[in-house]
Amino acid sequence: MARSRSTPHGQQGAWVLVLVMLAGSILAGLWKFYDSFRVYVPTRHVAVMIKKTGLDLENGQEVGPTAEYKGVQKSFKKEGRYYVNPYVWDWEIYPAFEVPAGKLGVRVRLDGDDLPYGDFLAHQESQKGIAPGYLREGRYEINPYVERIEVHDPIVVPAGFKGVITNLAGPLPENPNVLLVERGPKGETYRGVQHETIDPQTYYYNPYEERVSLVDCRSQRFNLAEKKDMGFPSKDGFWVSLDGIVEFRVMPDQAAQVFVTYNDDKNGDRIAEEIVAKIILPNARSFCRLEGSKSQGREFIEGETRIEFQSNFQKAMRDNCEPLGIEIIQALITKITPPDPIAKPVRQREIAKQQEQQFQQEILQQQSEIKLAIEQAMVRRKTELVRAEQGVVRVTTQAERQQEVAVTKANEKRRVAELRLEAAKDEAEAILARGKAEAEVVEFQNAAEAAGWKQAVAAFAGDGQQYARYVLFQKMASAYRKMMINTADSPMMKIFDSFVPRDENKESP
Numbered sequence: 001m002a003r004s005r006s007t008p009h010g011q012q013g014a015w016v017l018v019l020v021m022l023a024g025s026i027l028a029g030l031w032k033f034y035d036s037f038r039v040y041v042p043t044r045h046v047a048v049m050i051k052k053t054g055l056d057l058e059n060g061q062e063v064g065p066t067a068e069y070k071g072v073q074k075s076f077k078k079e080g081r082y083y084v085n086p087y088v089w090d091w092e093i094y095p096a097f098e099v100p101a102g103k104l105g106v107r108v109r110l111d112g113d114d115l116p117y118g119d120f121l122a123h124q125e126s127q128k129g130i131a132p133g134y135l136r137e138g139r140y141e142i143n144p145y146v147e148r149i150e151v152h153d154p155i156v157v158p159a160g161f162k163g164v165i166t167n168l169a170g171p172l173p174e175n176p177n178v179l180l181v182e183r184g185p186k187g188e189t190y191r192g193v194q195h196e197t198i199d200p201q202t203y204y205y206n207p208y209e210e211r212v213s214l215v216d217c218r219s220q221r222f223n224l225a226e227k228k229d230m231g232f233p234s235k236d237g238f239w240v241s242l243d244g245i246v247e248f249r250v251m252p253d254q255a256a257q258v259f260v261t262y263n264d265d266k267n268g269d270r271i272a273e274e275i276v277a278k279i280i281l282p283n284a285r286s287f288c289r290l291e292g293s294k295s296q297g298r299e300f301i302e303g304e305t306r307i308e309f310q311s312n313f314q315k316a317m318r319d320n321c322e323p324l325g326i327e328i329i330q331a332l333i334t335k336i337t338p339p340d341p342i343a344k345p346v347r348q349r350e351i352a353k354q355q356e357q358q359f360q361q362e363i364l365q366q367q368s369e370i371k372l373a374i375e376q377a378m379v380r381r382k383t384e385l386v387r388a389e390q391g392v393v394r395v396t397t398q399a400e401r402q403q404e405v406a407v408t409k410a411n412e413k414r415r416v417a418e419l420r421l422e423a424a425k426d427e428a429e430a431i432l433a434r435g436k437a438e439a440e441v442v443e444f445q446n447a448a449e450a451a452g453w454k455q456a457v458a459a460f461a462g463d464g465q466q467y468a469r470y471v472l473f474q475k476m477a478s479a480y481r482k483m484m485i486n487t488a489d490s491p492m493m494k495i496f497d498s499f500v501p502r503d504e505n506k507e508s509p
Contacts, residue, residue: 039082039091044098046141047077050090063111063145072145074111096141097149104204105135105149107142120169121209130208132169155203160218162255163198166211167191179260193260197252213263215255215271219329222246222276224284232292240292243335246280246317246328254325261324275326283320284331287313306336 041047054070064071077091084091099105112128115121122129131147140149157163173181173190181192198212205212224230224244231241250258250271262274291312295305314331321328453467460466 037083041077041079043079044096045093047091049073076143094144096139098139099137101137103151107131109147111146134206152207155212157200159200162215162217164213164256164259165194169209197255215259217250217252219249220272232289241337244333247330248328251325251327258325287316
């Protein structure tokens with residue numbers, strides 16, 4: 001039978017496995033020891049520190065006032081990594097508190113001194129209770145053992161409403177016997193309903209510090225016969241029932257006064273019902289029973305009495321309600337129902353009166369139509385006369401304009417003729433002057449030439465014939481280059497015979 005033996009390689013593998021397991025155990029122990037000292041606070045979280053050793057807490061204490069006491073500490077660790085002694089400290093991880101968008105947060109301290117008598121808010125950090133003010137949306141790192149945050153909705157004042165503010169935790173006013181509280185000399189607000197109201201908007205208020213009640217200031221209507229008991233006894237003992245509509249609204253500047261005086265609901269949602277029950281109906285019943293008892297039942301069927309009653313009703317409602325902060329927009333008596341025993345005969349008589357008035361109106365209408373026809377005829381006649389007069393004026397004006405145009409043209413032609421005549425005279429004088437000047441020029445030229453000739457003739461001893469021959473010879477001498485003459489009696493030579501001096505005593509051949 002063969003016997004198995006361990007090989008060196010098998011023993012070496014077992015030792016390696018043992019060493020690895022031993023190293024892993026050592027590393028795990030070291031990591032556990034290291035992790036026991038480490039405090040890791042994730043993002044958006046806080047770590048509440050709890051001390052294991054120290055002084056014991058007193059009765060009524062839940063959180064250690066200082067680090068010398070054991071138990072939950074006021075201080076806490078924010079996100080990050082910290083190292084503490086695990087034998088002295090313990091810790092708990094909590095998420096940080098976040099106020100959602102569109103909300104507000106109210107801080108409530110769970111640890112601290114008790115509030116003085118009459119105080120509702122913890123104004124000091126060392127006091128426990130509701131802290132004044134509010135927190136807007138965001139993330140807040142708090143110790144959940146020391147304080148907590150309550151989430152509330154903001155106050156939205158809709159359009160047409162007024163917000164009445166009630167201070168719940170302010171100082172008491174100097175005069176507590178007033179309905180509305182005014183601000184102090186330094187602007188401080190006292191406890192109670194404030195005189196100032198807020199307009200439509202979104203507001204952030206601490207609900208433990210201030211309460212906002214909504215008062216509807218829009219126009220509202222109420223039917224007088226809604227209660228089925230609106231009526232009054234007439235002067236002659238008949239019961240007259242009526243119906244009407246009253247349109248009213250709360251005056252915005254007196255919303256706080258009306259809210260405090262007439263509202264029994266703290267939120268003010270039923271202010272309209274309170275106004276109707278305490279102001280509108282009492283005043284309407286009072287007027288109808290006082291004024292209605294002054295007239296007989298049959299008078300309410302007639303139109304004049306009804307109109308007067310309605311106008312007086314609206315005036316009385318306005319005069320009585322406006323001092324109370326209620327504006328009466330309209331108060332109408334829509335229906336008056338007298339008793340049947342007198343309604344029918346009075347109604348018939350009223351119908352007869354109405355018919356008589358209708359007939360009279362028809363007669364007046366016919367007379368007015370006749371008068372209107374006459375006036376229209378007179379208007380047409382006047383229109384034709386005016387039109388004829390306008391035609392005469394138009395023709396006359398046109399003839400006068402034509403006459404003026406003709407006279408103007410004739411005057412223009414005469415003026416042109418006069419101008420032409422003057423121009424002709426001027427031209428004749430110019431021609432005469434020019435002729436005289438030219439004649440004088442010719443005369444002067446002739447005189448000059450004659451003077452020259454006279455001087456020239458004087459050079460020839462006053463013999464003009466000699467001077468003439470000289471001039472002829474001078475003119476012709478330059479023109480002749482050659483001259484051929486055969487005989488002395490040639491025709492050429494005869495030209496000069498007239499320039500040959502003759503002896504006057506000698507007879508001509």
